[in-house]
Amino acid sequence: MNSTPFRSGYIAIIGRPNVGKSTLINRILGQKLCITSRRPQTTRHRILGIKTTDEGQFIYVDTPGMHSDGKKAMNRYMNRAAAASIDDVDVVLFVVEGLKWTEDDQRVLKRIQQDARSPVILVLNKADKLSDKSDLLPQIQELAPQYDFAAVVPISARKGMNTDVLEQEIAKLMPEGEMIFDEDQLTDRSSRFLAGEIVREKLFRYLGQELPYSLTVEIEQFEEEEGMYRIGAVVYVERSGQKSIVIGKKGEQLKLIGQDARLEMEQLFGCKVFLQIWVKVREGWSDNERMLRNLGYNDDL
Numbered sequence: 667m668n669s670t671p672f673r674s675g676y677i678a679i680i681g682r683p684n685v686g687k688s689t690l691i692n693r694i695l696g697q698k699l700c701i702t703s704r705r706p707q708t709t710r711h712r713i714l715g716i717k718t719t720d721e722g723q724f725i726y727v728d729t730p731g732m733h734s735d736g737k738k739a740m741n742r743y744m745n746r747a748a749a750a751s752i753d754d755v756d757v758v759l760f761v762v763e764g765l766k767w768t769e770d771d772q773r774v775l776k777r778i779q780q781d782a783r784s785p786v787i788l789v790l791n792k793a794d795k796l797s798d799k800s801d802l803l804p805q806i807q808e809l810a811p812q813y814d815f816a817a818v819v820p821i822s823a824r825k826g827m828n829t830d831v832l833e834q835e836i837a838k839l840m841p842e843g844e845m846i847f848d849e850d851q852l853t854d855r856s857s858r859f860l861a862g863e864i865v866r867e868k869l870f871r872y873l874g875q876e877l878p879y880s881l882t883v884e885i886e887q888f889e890e891e892e893g894m895y896r897i898g899a900v901v902y903v904e905r906s907g908q909k910s911i912v913i914g915k916k917g918e919q920l921k922l923i924g925q926d927a928r929l930e931m932e933q934l935f936g937c938k939v940f941l942q943i944w945v946k947v948r949e950g951w952s953d954n955e956r957m958l959r960n961l962g963y964n965d966d967l
């Protein structure tokens with residue numbers, strides 16, 4: 667008989683862009699749910715991943731990266747979303763990169779000092795890059811006095827090193843409670859949302875460094891029809907030059923992106939998918955708060 671009580675709660679993963687937050691969530695959930703890329707600032711939505719075990723239900727909230735540039739509407743939105751998620755969760759994971767400390771990390775730490783109401787675990791990621799783990803000690807000694815961390819755990823999200831220890835530390839801090847979501851529910855995001863994420867991931871993958879920063883994807887059509895999904899996606903860019911980059915010579919690039927996205931959707935949804943992607947120019951959208959709201963970036967996140 668299992669005598670330990672069942673636990674459930676929310677865990678926020680915060681950290682500057684590119685420290686490996688999405689990779690960590692994917693590693694913990696053992697399934698690809700949020701997009702990762704070499705390019706910073708790819709996570710614009712709060713993605714909820716849920717892991718249910720015999721011990722408890724762990725609901726992970728992935729926050730957008732914290733940004734230093736508060737000028738653009740998009741950055742303001744992302745900062746708000748990140749701040750909102752650290753005072754209404756049960757555990758906060760503060761992810762930093764082993765041996766690397768930047769001004770953005772400092773800014774995130776300041777947010778934690780000001781806003782965190784729950785226990786914070788300091789996670790030193792990318793430990794696989796170090797040949798000697800004891801190299802991390804000076805960084806730990808530097809950071810430990812700056813906040814009363816509930817635990818300090820070096821990991822490699824990419825290699826899966828020590829992530830089990832991290833999960834045990836999280837479990838210790840979780841409050842006792844009933845299941846909040848159904849056992850088999852991995853995410854509360856709709857299929858429509860996931861379809862948009864897949865298109866975005868393929869764009870990142872194919873365009874690499876050429877990807878326009880301000881690009882965004884909107885799913886305009888999502889219909890179930892005789893055992894198949896009919897999905898229409900629009901890729902918004904800011905300039906017509908960017909449109910040609912996305913489309914490629916004779917439309918080849920967009921064709922490959924579409925094929926790849928369709929195959930992944932068919933795997934995910936378990937049915938045939940008819941996918942159409944359009945590229946449209948919408949000038950200055952990232953500077954327009956109202957347009958952001960139209961695209962689903964809500965203030966109340």
Ligand SMILES: Nc1nc2c(ncn2[C@@H]2O[C@H](COP(=O)(O)OP(=O)(O)OP(=O)(O)O)[C@@H](O)[C@H]2O)c(=O)[nH]1
Nearest residue numbers: 684685686687688689703706707708709822823824
């Ligand atoms: N060597 C190494 N690289 C890692 C590790 N974890 C993540 N990375 C790499 O770091 C890069 C950024 O990872 P992401 O998971 O997209 O980072 P993120 O923090 O979610 O980034 P944003 O979405 O921009 O906030 C990718 O190239 C990852 O493969 C790790 O443990 N070791």
